[in-house]
Amino acid sequence: xxxxxxxxxxxxxxxxxxxxxxxxxxxxxxxxxxxxxxxxxxxxxxxxxxxxxxxxxxxxxxxxxxxxxxxxxxxxxxxxxxxxxxxxxxxxxxxxxxxxxxxxxxxxxxxxxxxxxxxxxxxxxxxxxxxxxxxxxxxxxxxxxxxxxxxxxxxxxxxxxxxxxxxxxxxxxxxxxxxxxxxxxxxxxxxxxxxxxxxxxxxxxxxxxxxxxxxxxxxxxxxxxxxxxxxxxxxxxxxxxxxxxxxxxxxxxxxxxxxxxxxxxxxxxxxxxxxxxxxxxxxxxxxxxxxxxxxxxxxxxxxxxxxxxxxxxxxxxxxxxxxxxxxxxxxxxxxxxxxxxxxxxxxxxxxxxxxxxxxxxxxxxxxxxxxxxxxxxxxxxxxxxxxxxxxxxxxxxxxxxxxxxxxxxxxx
Amino acid sequence: xxxxxxxxxxxxxxxxxxxxxxxxxxxxxxxxxxxxxxxxxxxxxxxxxxxxxxxxxxxxxxxxxxxxxxxxxxxxxxxxxxxxxxxxxxxxxxxxxxxxxxxxxxxxxxxxxxxxxxxxxxxxxxxxxxxxxxxxxxxxxxxxxxxxxxxxxxxxxxxxxxxxxxxxxxxxxxxxxxxxxxxxxxxxxxxxxxxxxxxxxxxxxxxxxxxxxxxxxxxxxxxxxxxxxxxxxxxxxxxxxxxxxxxxxxxxxxxxxxxxxxxxxxxxxxxxxxxxxxxxxxxxxxxxxxxxxxxxxxxxxxxxxxxxxxxxxxxxxxxxxxxxxxxxxxxxxxxxxxxxxxxxxxxxxxxxxxxxxxxxxxxxxxxxxxxxxxxxxxxxxxxxxxxxxxxxxxxxxxxxxxxxxxxxxxxx
Numbered sequence: 001x002x003x004x005x006x007x008x009x010x011x012x013x014x015x016x017x018x019x020x021x022x023x024x025x026x027x028x029x030x031x032x033x034x035x036x037x038x039x040x041x042x043x044x045x046x047x048x049x050x051x052x053x054x055x056x057x058x059x060x061x062x063x064x065x066x067x068x069x070x071x072x073x074x075x076x077x078x079x080x081x082x083x084x085x086x087x088x089x090x091x092x093x094x095x096x097x098x099x100x101x102x103x104x105x106x107x108x109x110x111x112x113x114x115x116x117x118x119x120x121x122x123x124x125x126x127x128x129x130x131x132x133x134x135x136x137x138x139x140x141x142x143x144x145x146x147x148x149x150x151x152x153x154x155x156x157x158x159x160x161x162x163x164x165x166x167x168x169x170x171x172x173x174x175x176x177x178x179x180x181x182x183x184x185x186x187x188x189x190x191x192x193x194x195x196x197x198x199x200x201x202x203x204x205x206x207x208x209x210x211x212x213x214x215x216x217x218x219x220x221x222x223x224x225x226x227x228x229x230x231x232x233x234x235x236x237x238x239x240x241x242x243x244x245x246x247x248x249x250x251x252x253x254x255x256x257x258x259x260x261x262x263x264x265x266x267x268x269x270x271x272x273x274x275x276x277x278x279x280x281x282x283x284x285x286x287x288x289x290x291x292x293x294x295x296x297x298x299x300x301x302x303x304x305x306x307x308x309x310x311x312x313x314x315x316x317x318x319x320x321x322x323x324x325x326x327x328x329x330x331x332x333x334x335x336x337x338x339x340x341x342x343x344x345x346x347x348x349x350x351x352x353x354x355x356x357x358x359x360x361x362x363x364x365x366x367x368x369x370x371x372x373x374x375x376x377x378x379x380x381x382x383x384x385x386x387x388x389x390x391x392x393x394x395x396x397x398x399x400x401x402x403x404x405x406x407x408x409x410x411x412x
Numbered sequence: 413x414x415x416x417x418x419x420x421x422x423x424x425x426x427x428x429x430x431x432x433x434x435x436x437x438x439x440x441x442x443x444x445x446x447x448x449x450x451x452x453x454x455x456x457x458x459x460x461x462x463x464x465x466x467x468x469x470x471x472x473x474x475x476x477x478x479x480x481x482x483x484x485x486x487x488x489x490x491x492x493x494x495x496x497x498x499x500x501x502x503x504x505x506x507x508x509x510x511x512x513x514x515x516x517x518x519x520x521x522x523x524x525x526x527x528x529x530x531x532x533x534x535x536x537x538x539x540x541x542x543x544x545x546x547x548x549x550x551x552x553x554x555x556x557x558x559x560x561x562x563x564x565x566x567x568x569x570x571x572x573x574x575x576x577x578x579x580x581x582x583x584x585x586x587x588x589x590x591x592x593x594x595x596x597x598x599x600x601x602x603x604x605x606x607x608x609x610x611x612x613x614x615x616x617x618x619x620x621x622x623x624x625x626x627x628x629x630x631x632x633x634x635x636x637x638x639x640x641x642x643x644x645x646x647x648x649x650x651x652x653x654x655x656x657x658x659x660x661x662x663x664x665x666x667x668x669x670x671x672x673x674x675x676x677x678x679x680x681x682x683x684x685x686x687x688x689x690x691x692x693x694x695x696x697x698x699x700x701x702x703x704x705x706x707x708x709x710x711x712x713x714x715x716x717x718x719x720x721x722x723x724x725x726x727x728x729x730x731x732x733x734x735x736x737x738x739x740x741x742x743x744x745x746x747x748x749x750x751x752x753x754x755x756x757x758x759x760x761x762x763x764x765x766x767x768x769x770x771x772x773x774x775x776x777x778x779x780x781x782x783x784x785x786x787x788x789x790x791x792x793x794x795x796x797x798x799x800x801x802x803x804x805x806x807x808x809x810x811x812x813x814x815x816x817x818x819x820x821x822x823x824x
Binding site: 067070088092094111112114132135157172173175179301302303306307308313315322327328353355357358360361376390393394396398399400401 | 482500502506507525543546569584585718729741769811
């Protein structure tokens, strides 16, 4: 038996033992969507997260990193609630504009922006988080050619990382941003080049569960932004402090105490250096806002025994949930929280392995977990499917049926 | 400095140092396709592989596992040259039929076939490699309901694996196929149920580089097929011996000596048990046929330094080449063979890391490799991109520009 991650708070069953998502029965949602596999995103959970952020970080802007989940209806709803959207490609720019976002509230990071990406972004009026001296020069040239003033921030490669973060985005040699030592000169070049100077983007890591590490990274980020601004002689209109708030995926993991992080940041901001006295501060979150709101529902097609082990074969798999299969940056595969949706909260009766429908041993959704007994036709729920789910998975692999997506909890 | 895998034989440059693929300049191919990123597949290399197989395995059928690469023009050309196509989904069935394949030469394996998949496959007349007793019953019921006789083979979960194979598909508890001990009863059930008995599919592993291990697995597979047939009292019309021929991806790896594998198999088949005396034998290959024929071309967008390291940022990445980024079943990331396509074969001048355009540290195409000096605008070639490339990658991730695909070497 291997442990599963903990199911996020807020999920319960009705009297039949049917999992409810946003107050609606999982089987009804599948019926409404038309088929499995299905991603369901509960907007009420996202709004609760946003409210929690607002209470903990008063006065700090909340930006949504749309790479976490760019499903149109979700993005449209999110845009109504946040202060800015962070995009990572011209394709995401189009998603953001389609969702009704104000281009002036969009910022665009990404180390490989091509000239046509810069062109499109500058024309739209979004802020470019520039990643190199070369990119700044290209943006200035495009601005000169098109007569549109580029809005340029500098993405800084800090000399520190968020300790214990799942993805290290700073500390040492990185393809992201500009080494801190070279940033002041670049800020001067941006200003001298006639661009609108937009500030700093400093992202030290992601998926951090340790509040102390987040506090430490925010403190260092604030100090770095101030000292870079001093050196450049240019107060930054906005500093994106990064994000990195993690969610617990695996057994034994604990969510970070973001209220404590907020309390400390508020103290730091109230004593901040004068050069950033009028600066707007933003925190950019993706996974923490939407990760827990999503449930991936897939139907059991076969139940089989092999050498004493029970396999539940589903109509979904790693083509929709690469991360849950353990193939998205994990060194050791561990189990996401999973459940039999139509026997939710029932007694554990057996040990089983849940696999997808692909012909590869990589396609595992849950390994040796204890579950209520399940049969073909039953629904498997894989939790924590709201971020880096469908869009981060090899959807075309083996040309299996596509996953559907829907939102629930949309009324306020 | 970290080593790169060896570039497959057959790639050379013209006098300008431009990589040739199928005799055509890489830059011309990009121009013709319209843009980078681009996958180019050289049909002449695939045909050379097929010829090599035919010479080494006379009389053995060659089946193509289309999961390796289902790009339409490639599939159409391949179908002209092989004896059968192996599919893994109803989507792949449609690809095979669109390529003009004879449905009777198609076999369908996959542990999670839904009723509608079975229905579509039975109606088309393809062989189902059934994966469980339950699937057989469902297929028989569909046959009875529709009046079409299902063509049913049994996928066997053998008690052995190919030693040292990259993906173990047999040996112990597996979601694939039926444990050997239960197969004879299932064969009897298929025959008694009025289906067309189509034989065995026995797949013990994939990506094996050791010829001895392949010889041993084929010997064991032949013996297993014969003993299961004896127990069932039913000679199998066809035995799919699996495949598993690997290709060398990483530094120091060597291709298997398939000629020796063929020689041994021919001897085994000439002395085979009587019950399989009239059986057709097939080998199912995907990666070995198409893996080396593919080159992924992506353009350098930025060249940047960070803490003394050089990064070449491209307009491609893991969204098209997940395996090359090290996130497709690998425990330790190693470098695929890569080159600067427009300085092919030139002196190595520097150490650099090639990354994609995604905002994630996972997006690495080559780590600390030595290369000729490269600048923005230059083309990076990632080799071994013909199998499990685009279709096995998270193409929608970060909504980056889509990759294009083309074939070359199409004339004979």
